[in-house]
């Protein structure tokens with residue numbers, strides 16, 4: 001029997017810890033190897049909880065693993081992913097790929113050319129709640145989608161359980177709420193509703209952090225003819241966790257989702273009471289409808305061990321970067337429409 005895949009981590013913060021736990025929950029056997037974080041206390045805490053060993057630097061991790069998670073702040077992603085693919089490693093890169101579109105494009109091209117297994121952290125594509133919404137939209141009984149209203153808000157993540165401040169530093173984060181958080185939302189809009197053809201947007205900087213916008217309102221036009229209004233805000237209501245609410249208005253069905261992973265999801269048709277499902281009931285409904293509810297980290301390491309493609313990959317992330325960039329260009333112009341036709 002071949003030996004288990006050796007998995008290393010670059011960055012040992014919030015999302016690395018999350019991946020480590022999800023990977024453990026997947027039950028897929030791997031060998032935990034090097035963990036590097038310049039914040040040594042974080043690396044030590046991670047290893048104490050997850051296994052592996054605290055490495056002396058990034059090269060020790062990269063030279064001693066078959067697959068690596070790149071979970072640093074955003075500005076470090078391109079350099080570390082390049083170093084990984086140069087060694088032929090499978091790589092999981094957190095979103096965003098980079099602080100700007102030009103760098104994300106170069107990186108995605110490099111990863112694709114290397115032909116390595118790669119996956120990105122656009123994890124909402126795998127959410128049971130959003131995939132149930134996707135099935136409810138695709139159902140002929142819903143009729144065509146007419147419009148959607150998407151609100152994404154959270155307290156500005158330079159405090160509280162984030163335990164870090166880099167999201168307030170444009171050199172490390174690239175931008176504010178839209179790149180850091182709503183890259184998920186634009187990706188999800190295309191996953192649920194199809195291609196976006198044009199965007200117009202306005203943005204604001206209420207917290208006065210240079211280069212870090214904390215309020216964006218965007219209008220997305222879809223190839224289907226429907227429109228989406230998307231509002232993304234970083235406020236100071238610390239008691240309020242990261243929350244998304246999406247309402248999809250079809251001709252014959254209203255659908256709302258209020259939590260990223262297991263709902264509640266509510267829908268109502270022309271006659272009858274609304275149906276609301278969440279938690280175990282929602283998962284059972286997904287199973288009944290044949291909607292897969294996979295473990296993203298288990299799938300990544302399984303694909304890496306087989307040398308097979310993983311999903312969502314850098315090409316999916318690059319498309320999301322293009323949409324984010326279009327929103328920023330529109331906002332910089334005062335709201336002029338920017339075309340985003342797939343090319």
Ligand SMILES: NC(=O)c1ccc[n+]([C@@H]2O[C@H](COP(=O)([O-])OP(=O)(O)OC[C@H]3O[C@@H](n4cnc5c(N)ncnc54)[C@H](O)[C@@H]3O)[C@@H](O)[C@H]2O)c1
Pocket residue numbers: 010011012013014015016036037038039042058071072073074076094095096121122123162163164166180
């Ligand atoms: N997919 C998601 O839902 C999701 C959620 C949270 C964060 N993220 C993304 O994950 C990344 C990390 O976010 P986080 O919340 O874990 O941040 P974090 O601050 O908790 O952890 C980042 C860690 O990276 C370390 N680091 C910086 N440079 C490094 C280097 N060269 N090598 C190794 N470690 C290095 C820092 O010391 C820090 O401990 C960001 O790009 C963020 O956008 C994605």
